[in-house]
Amino acid sequence: MTDTEAKSMSIIVTKGTLDWGYPPFILATTAAAMGLEVTMFFTFYGLTLLKKKPDLKINPLGNAAMEMPMGGRHMAMPNIVAAMPGATALTTAMMKDMLKKKGVASIEELREMAVEADVKIIACQMTMDLFEYKTSDMIDGLELGGAATWVDAATRCDINLYI
Numbered sequence: 001m002t003d004t005e006a007k008s009m010s011i012i013v014t015k016g017t018l019d020w021g022y023p024p025f026i027l028a029t030t031a032a033a034m035g036l037e038v039t040m041f042f043t044f045y046g047l048t049l050l051k052k053k054p055d056l057k058i059n060p061l062g063n064a065a066m067e068m069p070m071g072g073r074h075m076a077m078p079n080i081v082a083a084m085p086g087a088t089a090l091t092t093a094m095m096k097d098m099l100k101k102k103g104v105a106s107i108e109e110l111r112e113m114a115v116e117a118d119v120k121i122i123a124c125q126m127t128m129d130l131f132e133y134k135t136s137d138m139i140d141g142l143e144l145g146g147a148a149t150w151v152d153a154a155t156r157c158d159i160n161l162y163i
Contacts, residue, residue: 007037009157010157010161011039012161016047016054019095020163023163028117032119047131050142057092058092123138
């Protein structure tokens with residue numbers, strides 16, 4: 001590959017929670033801004049990130065690394081507390097508030113940036129069928145494809161990520 005050829009990256013997106021939605025979009029938009037050709041393949045629960053009106057949450061249960069800044073310290077949530085009714089709503093509200101206060105772009109804004117940057121967004125057709133999603137449920141500008149579609153892109157990419 002010569003320096004004049006564009007480098008490329010593919011990302012498989014399999015998770016659709018609020019906290020797992022940020023890494024693939026941040027990496028994709030950053031790579032696109034740096035001149036890479038980017039392909040994102042959304043499958044299984046990652047498809048929820050492509051819904052027109054996503055209702056993204058954080059599930060604190062079993063997430064031992066989850067710490068929230070509180071009073072100048074970082075507090076971890078024990079699994080027993082995370083399993084209580086309302087814990088998901090509480091941690092989701094806390095995260096959304098923290099993102100807003102810190103000026104972090106929303107998932108919807110990052111998606112728009114990805115589309116504007118010509119990131120190729122592929123929704124897994126098999127998963128669409130499995131979960132009975134319609135293309136009308138999803139954002140505009142995506143393509144439908146299967147595993148072979150991603151494999152074809154990945155074999156030509158310099159960087160392949162699984163998130």
